[in-house]
Every structure is written in C-alpha cells, then in structure tokens.
Amino acid sequence: MRDETAPDTSIDTATLRRALDQAAEIVIGKPHALRLALTCLVANGHLLVEDVPGVGKTTLAQTLAKVLGLSLSRVQFTSDLLPADVLGVSIYEPDQHAFRFHPGPIFAQVVLADEVNRANPKSQSALLEAMEERQVTVDGKTHALPEPFFVIATQNPTEQIGTFPLPESQLDRFLMRIDVGYPSEQAELELLAGADRRQLLKQLQASLQPEQVLAAQAAARAVKTTPPLLQYVLDLVLTTRRHAKVKDGLSPRAGLALKRAAQAWALLDGRPGVLPEDVQAVFPAVVGHRLRSASEDGGASDLAQQILQQVAVP
Amino acid sequence: MTEAASRQVVSRHTTLRLLAVLTVVLAPHVSHVPLWATALVVAVGLWRAGAAARGWQLPGLAVRGGLAAAATGGVYLSFGTLNGQTPGVTLLALMGALKLTEMRGHRDHMVMIMLAYFLLVTHFLFNQEVPMIAFLLLCAVLITAMLTEINHPQGPLPARQTLRSAGVMVAQAIPLMIVLFILFPRIPGPLWGLPSDSGANAVTGLSDSMSPGDITNLSQSDAVAFRARFDGPLPPPNQRYWRGPVLWDFDGRTWTRGEAANYLPPARLTDIGDPVDYEVILEVSRKPWLLALDVPTQAPANGVFSAGLSARARRPIYERKLYRSTAYTQYTLDAELSQFTRNVATRLPSNRNPDSITLARQWRDSAGSDTAFIDRVLQYFRAQPFVYTLQPPALGRHTVDDFLFNTRRGFCGHYSSAFVTLMRAAGLPARVVTGYQGGESNGDYFTVRQSDAHAWAEVWLNGRGWVRVDPTAAVSPERVELGLGAALPAGEPVPGLARRTGAMLENLQLRWELVNAAWNRWVLAYGPEMQREILSRFGLGDWRSMIFALVAAVTVLLGVVGVWALWQTRPARNNDQALRLWNQVSNKLRKHGLERAADEGPRDYTDRVVAQRPDLTEPMQRILRAYLQARYFGTAQDLAPLRDAVADLKT
Known part of the structure; x- marks a missing residue:
C-alpha cells in the first residue's frame, strides 16, 4: 500500500x-x-x-x-x-x-x-x-x-x-x-x-x-524470524494453554501478534532478526489482556512474567 | 486425582459416546445372561442416555440401593448362587449398568471405562475363538478412545483423531502383549474356565453312560472335540476309530462302565503291526477321557488306562491339552480272557429283552460258529428295514426288543446296544466302546467334532481277542465311510458342518478350520507344558529364568520405544550445533557463577556476563555476534566463526 x-x-x-x-x-x-x-x-x-x-x-x-x-x-x-x-x-x-x-x-x-x-x-x-x-x-x-x-x-x-x-x-x-x-x-x-x-x-x-x-511498518514485517525463535514463540503460546493458572490459553492470533510485535521491537533496535529478548520485552504487553487468570488473585501481568520464567529459550 | 478433577464436568456427548461403547462391549453377553438381566441393563442404559440428553436428575441413594439389591436378588433367584461364571458375569453387567445411575463427573466416567476393560476380559470365559479376539481388539480401541477423549487436556478432540491415537496405542501394546504371553509363567489349570460351571453348558458328545431308549433327539453339536495331526499318512476312514470310555454294564436301559470294570485285569496287546504316530489337541471336555486312535499301547499325556484300554487323565480336562500318542491299527487284544472278565462281559439283566435273548440263542445254535453268528446278526440289520436317524422314537421297557422288532430306527447307540445284547445272550463276551469315528482332514490337521461321537461293539473271539464290530456300519456304511452327513436320510436336520455341500463353501470352511487349528495349536494350547517345552529349547525351562527373560524383554522393548521417542523429538541438527556451541559458553562460565538461566536470552546473558566480567567484553560480544548471526539472523554461512569465537573464550 x-x-x-x-x-x-x-x-x-x-x-x-x-x-x-x-x-x-x-x-x-x-x-x-x-x-x-x-x-x-x-x-x-x-x-x-x-x-x-x-x-x-x-x-x-x-x-x-x-x-x-x-x-x-x-x-x-x-x-x-x-x-x-x-x-x-x-x-x-x-x-x-x-x-x-x-x-x-x-x-x-x-x-x-x-x-x-x-x-x-x-x-x-x-x-x-x-x-x-x-x-x-x-x-x-x-x-x-x-x-x-x-x-x-x-x-x-x-x-x-x-x-x-x-x-x-x-x-x-x-x-x-x-x-x-x-x-x-x-x-x-x-x-x-x-x-x-x-x-x-x-x-x-x-x-x-x-x-x-x-515504510517502517513494511520494514518490521521483513525482520527475520528464524525457526528457533518461532519455536520459542510457540512454546510460550503452548505453555499458556497448559498452564494451571490460565483459564483460556492464547489463540493462534495472539501468537501471530506476539511475533509481529517482537519484529517491530527488534526493528527499533536495528536488528536484522528477532531475538528471544525481543519477544520477552513485548510479551507482557501483548498477552496481558488476552490471558484470563483462572484464579481471581494475581494480575495478568504477573502471570505473563511467570510464563516467561517457565519457558526455556530454545 | 485431585478433588477438582473428580468433580470436573464431562460433556453429555462424551457420556452418550461412552454409553454406546459400553453397549458394544456388553453385546456378546446377551447370549449368556438371563433375558430379564439384559432387559434391565438396556433399560438403565437407555434411561441414562435420556438423562444425558435431556438433563434429567439422577436418582437418589435409596433408589440406587434398591435397584442394586433387586438385581442381586434376581441373580440369586435365576441361578441359585452368585458364584460361578454366568452368575458372576450377570451380576457384573448389572452392577455396571447400575453404576451408570450415579455416573456424574470425570471420576465416575473413569470408573466406567476401567469396568469396560474388565468386562472385555469376561468374554474370554465364554469364547476364545478368532472372531471374538478381533471383536475384543476393536472394543479395546473404542474404550481407549474414550479414555483419551475424557482425559485430553484440551477437551475432546474430533472422534477420528481419538480413534486413531487409541488405535496407535493398542497397536503399540501388541509387542508387549506378545512378550508377556510367551514369557509370563503359566500356572497349571484353566486360564479362563471356572470349574464350578461345568453342568450348565455341557456339550453333548462322550459321556460315562449311554441310554439309547431315552434319547429322542440327539443334540447335534458342531463343536470341535479334538484335532489331530499325523506324522505319516492318514489312516483309511474305516480305521479312524478314536477310543473313549468302554461300557461293560447294562441294566436294561443304560450302559455304564460298571463297578466290576475297576477290578478287571489290564489289557494285553500282542502281534502289533506298524505304529502310527500322531499329535492331538484336545478341546475342553470337562471329562477325563484322553481320546486315542484304536488301539493305543500307552495312555497319552501321563494318563492311565482303565478297563478296556480306554485312556483317562488324572483329572478332568479343563484346558486345551496337547499330547502325542502312538496307535497300532493291527493288533491282537487279550488273546486270553480271564474267567472274571468273561463273566463281566456276558452279563445281562434278567427279565429284560426276552425276545432278543431267545432269538440270539436260536441263531447261535443254527449258525454253528461264533463268526457265522455275528454275520447272521449283521445280516439281520442289513436285511430288515433299519434306519439310521438322530431322532429315534422312545423305547419301552424292553429297549432292545422294542428297537429290534418294532421301531428299527436309531443311531449308533441303539445299534451297538442291541448288538452287544445279542452277543451276550448267545454267550459271546462283548462290550460297547464309545468314542469318535470319522472326522475331516484339512491339510495337516484332522478335525473331529462332537457330531462325530460314535459307539461300536467289541466281541471277544477265541484266538483273535477283542474284535471291533460296528453294527451301525451294517445299516449305514456311509456313516463310517463318509461321515454323518451322508448317512442321514434326506430331510433330516444335520449339524451344519456334517453335511457337505458346495465346493467353494467347503473350501472356505476348510481354510477357516485351518486358521482355527493354528490358533488352537499355537495360542490356546499354550499352557504350562507347552511353554516349558518351547522355552526350554532356549534354555528358559524354569520359571526363574522365564521371569528373568520377561523382565529383560520388557526392559529392552520399553527401552527401544523410549529411544525411538527421544529420536522423534530431537531438535533439528543444524540448530542443535549452534546451540551446543552456545551452551559451551555457559559451561565455561559456570565455575564463575555465570551460568545461563534457562529463560535468559542471548543478549541479556551477554550483558550480565559483561557486567560481571568487563575483561570478557570483547570475546563475549564476538561470540554473541556470531551466535545471533547463526541462529537468529540467518546471515551466517556456517558455524566456523562461532566455533572459533567460543574456542577463543578464555575464562
């Protein structure tokens, strides 16, 4: 466009x-x-x-x-x-x-x-x-x-x-x-x-x-995501689906959003590819409103941090 | 299982599917359990389906308790006991159905699924044939699919997917099953039979006694009595006499072994011809008789001979038995006869069958010799309009008279009874021999069915010993030469397999028979003896080494599966190498307390290391650059820069 x-x-x-x-x-x-x-x-x-x-x-x-x-x-x-x-x-x-x-x-x-x-x-x-x-x-x-x-x-x-x-x-x-x-x-x-x-x-x-x-939006879409990075995104998404404290896991759309946001974040750092840190940086903001906590205590942002700590960087 | 999981709600679709699977699993039991029990199970099942679909309230404790008590009482009234095979299965099916009335959450569904697995096993009590095995395998897949469905963390998957994964799981269990089947030490005794149930569904065939006059419709059973395999060629049809119990004592109606048989001297064989070696797989008979081709010299399978060379096992046959034996078709049996034996073998009840006795004496006097007399009697059977039938009329008080002069319709029991009576009346020692005659050959195997059960006579002749005479053959030679199907008059019902029609059908039947024979030979007959025999060839004769081999085989099997599973989930190779080099960095820095955390990204880690160890700034940045290029930017040609950078890292 x-x-x-x-x-x-x-x-x-x-x-x-x-x-x-x-x-x-x-x-x-x-x-x-x-x-x-x-x-x-x-x-x-x-x-x-x-x-x-x-x-x-x-x-x-x-x-x-x-x-x-x-x-x-x-x-x-x-x-x-x-x-x-x-x-x-x-x-x-x-x-x-x-x-x-x-x-x-x-x-x-x-x-x-x-x-x-x-x-x-x-x-x-x-x-x-x-x-x-x-x-x-x-x-x-x-x-x-x-x-x-x-x-x-x-x-x-x-x-x-x-x-x-x-x-x-x-x-x-x-x-x-x-x-x-x-x-x-x-x-x-x-x-x-x-x-x-x-x-x-x-x-x-x-x-x-x-x-x-x-142009920046187009450049963000072109930031490279390698298989290990995509695996990391997927691991994060899958973990929310199995997580005991999460009521409904992330949707595939949320996974795509996570990838897009991480690409834009990496672009602001001028990196040709997305790093796990980029995903970690945007993760709470991207998934915070999409995760529903199974128990009422504890904010969604805490939950996002917990999930980040549980998933190993591949 | 946690409290929460037990209360977890199961969707009504899952409940309905579980009900459908239970219906399939229970279906074969309809033929064993009483009609009222089937009706109750179906009613409860339908009601539960309605409850699942419409959300009806499940009944309270009082109703459930009352139903359970009523069902137990009903079983007791029907069978007179709660023990034994059929009552037990009936009770189990009923209680399973009643459990449905309190099936609410996840835990109750799990209980029903486990019960369904158990119900599968009960089918073996009634049927162990190949089609049943196929059916049970299908059921196992269905039940496992239900298990997958209610336990899947993401809720029920599509039916096709659960069925496929259940099929894969059952298929994966098969190697383990085979190992356990072969190596698990067998205990002597029936694996599936329950001894207390012998009387309920005994099949006709051989018995200890014979009362021809009382039987008006001989049960026609296609069930296999035993299968045999000959090492050499098959003996000709007229020598296929399989010896069972020998009946000495006649009270006018019933032939039995008689008390005297216990005191008769053992038989003595002389002038024997060539041996015929063969192997028998005897089906469960609940009788001790070990069938042997006429005549054996030794009781097979560690059995003993009773009077008249009939072999019996030490206890009734409750499991399929495989044994080898040797027969001699040419022989002289008891060249000398003791006076005691002669007395027993000529005894007749007084004041019974007067006409026959008179006739026999007349014929003996006019015949001149014993053999001529026998011919005269057989001639009578041939000349008069005697008919071979399985539906004879009942006979009066003088059974032999009635049969010989009035009805003239009967089967082997009638003819042998009448013949032996005539012999004894004329003073010739004679006895009734029961067993099987005929059978059908099928490749290697020779199948003898219950419908091949037969009775014939043996007469002792001076100088020749006991000679087999088959009076039925005089009336109906086809019975002996061609089998039962050919002997019966047209229009009379015949056991399905006894009358042969259509070459293709016959061919199919024979092939099917071959499959069954292999199944019996290799699977069902695999008892403790066969296990020991086969495994001892591999040096695993005793149960200790069997257990050892079992544990070893299972360990190896699971190990192979585990390695395969690991191999399946291995990371891609190229990434693996970059990651391995990256992990080396963490390993090198571990001793400085700078190990990488699992959730730590490469840049964060480098920053942390550099913050702690500013002296490593240059090499760490170099490593990071190479690693990111190789793994996250996709700009590295190969791993050489990373490898060198990691190698240069000196801590």
Whole structure:
C-alpha cells in the first residue's frame, strides 16, 4: 500500500530512535511505555492504555502523533455517543440535491478514543470494527481510512459504575495493552519544574513523514524470524494453554501478534532478526489482556512474567 | 486425582459416546445372561442416555440401593448362587449398568471405562475363538478412545483423531502383549474356565453312560472335540476309530462302565503291526477321557488306562491339552480272557429283552460258529428295514426288543446296544466302546467334532481277542465311510458342518478350520507344558529364568520405544550445533557463577556476563555476534566463526 512516488519513504532505525528521543522529552519518565506504543504502531496494531486519569495518556498519544507527523483526532466516549459520532454521517445537501458524507473523527491517522468503556456497546463495536477492517461503511458506501491508521483507546479500570467493559473478543483487537503508571519521583519533579506540556507540544517538530511510518511498518514485517525463535514463540503460546493458572490459553492470533510485535521491537533496535529478548520485552504487553487468570488473585501481568520464567529459550 | 478433577464436568456427548461403547462391549453377553438381566441393563442404559440428553436428575441413594439389591436378588433367584461364571458375569453387567445411575463427573466416567476393560476380559470365559479376539481388539480401541477423549487436556478432540491415537496405542501394546504371553509363567489349570460351571453348558458328545431308549433327539453339536495331526499318512476312514470310555454294564436301559470294570485285569496287546504316530489337541471336555486312535499301547499325556484300554487323565480336562500318542491299527487284544472278565462281559439283566435273548440263542445254535453268528446278526440289520436317524422314537421297557422288532430306527447307540445284547445272550463276551469315528482332514490337521461321537461293539473271539464290530456300519456304511452327513436320510436336520455341500463353501470352511487349528495349536494350547517345552529349547525351562527373560524383554522393548521417542523429538541438527556451541559458553562460565538461566536470552546473558566480567567484553560480544548471526539472523554461512569465537573464550 506504499505510495511509490512519495518524497521520502526511506526509513532507518536512527530516524525512529530520534523520534522516540524527541517524544521522551515531552512524555517524561516513561521511555518503556513510549517505546511499546511506537512498537505497537510500527507493528500496525492498535493500543489500549489502561490507567487512572491524569497520568499522561492523552499527552502520550498527542506526542506520538506529532513526532511522527500524523494527523490526530480525539473522541471522548460517553454513554450517549452514537456510532455516527465516531464514523461520520451522510447529510442531505439541498444545493446539490444529494447526500454528502461528512467523515467522523475516525478519519484520522491517529485516533485517541478516550475512556472507551464509557460508551455503549453499539458505539464501541463501531470503533472496533473500523479498527479491524480499516474502512468505514456508511449508507452502503465504503470509505477507506487513512494510512497509517492507529487507534489509542484508553480505559479507566477503577471506575466501573456506568461503564461497559470491553468483552474478551474485542480486547483481542488490540495488539497491546499497556499501563502508563505514575511517573517516578524524579520525573514528576521534572514535570512540575518544566514548561507546560501543551506549549512544548506545539513547538514539537515532526521528525518523520507518514510515508516513513508506512515504510517502517513494511520494514518490521521483513525482520527475520528464524525457526528457533518461532519455536520459542510457540512454546510460550503452548505453555499458556497448559498452564494451571490460565483459564483460556492464547489463540493462534495472539501468537501471530506476539511475533509481529517482537519484529517491530527488534526493528527499533536495528536488528536484522528477532531475538528471544525481543519477544520477552513485548510479551507482557501483548498477552496481558488476552490471558484470563483462572484464579481471581494475581494480575495478568504477573502471570505473563511467570510464563516467561517457565519457558526455556530454545 | 485431585478433588477438582473428580468433580470436573464431562460433556453429555462424551457420556452418550461412552454409553454406546459400553453397549458394544456388553453385546456378546446377551447370549449368556438371563433375558430379564439384559432387559434391565438396556433399560438403565437407555434411561441414562435420556438423562444425558435431556438433563434429567439422577436418582437418589435409596433408589440406587434398591435397584442394586433387586438385581442381586434376581441373580440369586435365576441361578441359585452368585458364584460361578454366568452368575458372576450377570451380576457384573448389572452392577455396571447400575453404576451408570450415579455416573456424574470425570471420576465416575473413569470408573466406567476401567469396568469396560474388565468386562472385555469376561468374554474370554465364554469364547476364545478368532472372531471374538478381533471383536475384543476393536472394543479395546473404542474404550481407549474414550479414555483419551475424557482425559485430553484440551477437551475432546474430533472422534477420528481419538480413534486413531487409541488405535496407535493398542497397536503399540501388541509387542508387549506378545512378550508377556510367551514369557509370563503359566500356572497349571484353566486360564479362563471356572470349574464350578461345568453342568450348565455341557456339550453333548462322550459321556460315562449311554441310554439309547431315552434319547429322542440327539443334540447335534458342531463343536470341535479334538484335532489331530499325523506324522505319516492318514489312516483309511474305516480305521479312524478314536477310543473313549468302554461300557461293560447294562441294566436294561443304560450302559455304564460298571463297578466290576475297576477290578478287571489290564489289557494285553500282542502281534502289533506298524505304529502310527500322531499329535492331538484336545478341546475342553470337562471329562477325563484322553481320546486315542484304536488301539493305543500307552495312555497319552501321563494318563492311565482303565478297563478296556480306554485312556483317562488324572483329572478332568479343563484346558486345551496337547499330547502325542502312538496307535497300532493291527493288533491282537487279550488273546486270553480271564474267567472274571468273561463273566463281566456276558452279563445281562434278567427279565429284560426276552425276545432278543431267545432269538440270539436260536441263531447261535443254527449258525454253528461264533463268526457265522455275528454275520447272521449283521445280516439281520442289513436285511430288515433299519434306519439310521438322530431322532429315534422312545423305547419301552424292553429297549432292545422294542428297537429290534418294532421301531428299527436309531443311531449308533441303539445299534451297538442291541448288538452287544445279542452277543451276550448267545454267550459271546462283548462290550460297547464309545468314542469318535470319522472326522475331516484339512491339510495337516484332522478335525473331529462332537457330531462325530460314535459307539461300536467289541466281541471277544477265541484266538483273535477283542474284535471291533460296528453294527451301525451294517445299516449305514456311509456313516463310517463318509461321515454323518451322508448317512442321514434326506430331510433330516444335520449339524451344519456334517453335511457337505458346495465346493467353494467347503473350501472356505476348510481354510477357516485351518486358521482355527493354528490358533488352537499355537495360542490356546499354550499352557504350562507347552511353554516349558518351547522355552526350554532356549534354555528358559524354569520359571526363574522365564521371569528373568520377561523382565529383560520388557526392559529392552520399553527401552527401544523410549529411544525411538527421544529420536522423534530431537531438535533439528543444524540448530542443535549452534546451540551446543552456545551452551559451551555457559559451561565455561559456570565455575564463575555465570551460568545461563534457562529463560535468559542471548543478549541479556551477554550483558550480565559483561557486567560481571568487563575483561570478557570483547570475546563475549564476538561470540554473541556470531551466535545471533547463526541462529537468529540467518546471515551466517556456517558455524566456523562461532566455533572459533567460543574456542577463543578464555575464562
């Protein structure tokens, strides 16, 4: 899908790292979350951020979009949100005696879907279907979404009243789920002392073209995965299926997601092939929301770490 | 099994499939157990299937207990006992069916599966033929498939997959089975028979007594009595007389051995001709008789002779028996006869059969010699309209008179009884010999069935000893020359295999018979004696060395399977080499406490080593580079750089 006539489609790891460093100046003290978010984008997946409000989820999305030179739109999900509010609507134009499609906020390269669990299931599924299909069909007409297309959905895990938590099958649509978490003491001090993030964000220069993001996605797909590495991925997946503490094991789709994410992670390190460490780095983020713990105690992230420790690197 | 596993829910489809498998496993027992038991088992099974499909509530303890008590009582009422083969199997089948009413979770299903395996074994109590073995193998696959289905960690797999893996497992068990079969020390006694059940389903054939007048429909059994194999050519049909019990005493209705037979002097053979060597596989008869071709000089298989040269084993035959023996078809038996023997062999009950006795004396007086008299009697059988039949009319008080002058219809028992009575009436010592006559040859083997059971007469003639006379042959020479099927008049029912029709059918039957003969010869007759005989050829005569060989063979077998399984799961060779070199690094660093953890990736490990040992930075980076290129980047041409780098690592 790459546009061959585009001005600059070359991509190298240095460029990507530079973008990452730039973003880190704004999103302080969260290099790992930032890198996972970029990895998710490069792997052509969508990101679910689960955390309490005010830790910088929105800033993260805005920074990422700005640094990569991508258009951003933000949808605040509420219980009265309609699918048309997300996708767009056809409106009758009296001058032209015809319906015209007014694209919704989803027609952006980076879509920030804030508090996605506040919306009713109908609007949720409109978003999730668009994420999967990468196109929108309204009134029988199909409209392709821009490329690259990257959805960052946020969820507030503590407030459960009046929310519609995403079902398991929908969670699977997100390549990764990350927790941003509170910044460290030092980072928070820096945050308090530093300039307003919004000002910084305005001054931020894009270090990449959208075409280069597409090129990065293609390059990630080309990162080599050798048989022993694939065996390692498979061993991890199979272990979740036999694991006493796991209710349902990982699906084959989850295995593919794990491989894609590890490829993108390796690309950010500039490696021609995926290492077991790359898989280990993305494993908790990729499988955390896909594993259901058999017992209610113990988070899924702990579970992911336990599984990593149990599987030998082949 | 954990508490959780026992309560684990089993899907209703699995329950229904298990019920279907149990039905197949139990099906052959329908012919042994009483009708009410079959009906109860089927009813409970159907109800349980309904419960599985519709989710009905399973009954409470009181109902289950009541049913179990009723079933036990029913078995006791039907058989008068709970012991023995058929009552035991009936009880087992009933209790198995009642167990279904409390079959809930995983554990109960496991119990039913184990019970199904056990029920398989009970079929051997009734039938050990080749088709049954094939059926039981199929059942074993089905049960094992159920076992796989309910225990698979990922839930039930498709039926085809479980069946295939069960088939593979059963096939893998076969070598082990053969080793155990050959080497496990056999105990004397029947492996599958239960002695207490002898009377219930005895097959007709030979017995200790003969009452021709009482039998109106001789049971026609195709069951094999024994098989024989001759070292040389087969003896001609008219010499195929297999000697069984000799009957001396007649009370007017029934011929028996008689008390006096115990005190008769042993037989003496003289003027014997060429020996005929042969081997016999005797089927289970529950009688002590060891059949031998006329006449043996020695009782086979460590048996003893009783009066009249009939060989018997020391205890009844409860397992197939293989023995060798030698016969002499030309002989003189008892050239001299003691007065006591003569008395026993001419005794007749008083005031029975007066007409026959009168007639015999008349004929003897007019005949002039003993042989002429015998011819006169045989002539009578031939000339008068005597008929050979298996469905004779019942005879009155004077059985021989009634038969000779009124009914004139009967089988070998009638003719031999009448003939010996006539002989004794004329003062000639005579006795009834029972056994088998005929049989069919089939390649190497010679098969004699229960329908070949026969009775004939022996008359003692001065200077010639005991001479065999077969009065049935006078009436129906075909019975002796061609077999029972040819002797019976058309329209009379014949045992299925006794009347031969159709060459192809016959051919098939003979081939099938050959298979059965091999099965009996090599599998079923493999008792303690044959085991010792065969294994002693390999120096494994006693049970100690058998056990040793058994353990050794099983160990070797399992070892081979284990090595094969390891070989199957070995890692690919090329990766293996890179990994082995990589593992050498960890081995070299072990003494410095820098062993690689199993879940540690190559880069993490290198970083850790370098952090601990900065002096190793350069060689470790070189190794890592080469290793990653070889194993994870696919950019290395060969393993030489890695090998060199690992070799250069000096700790």
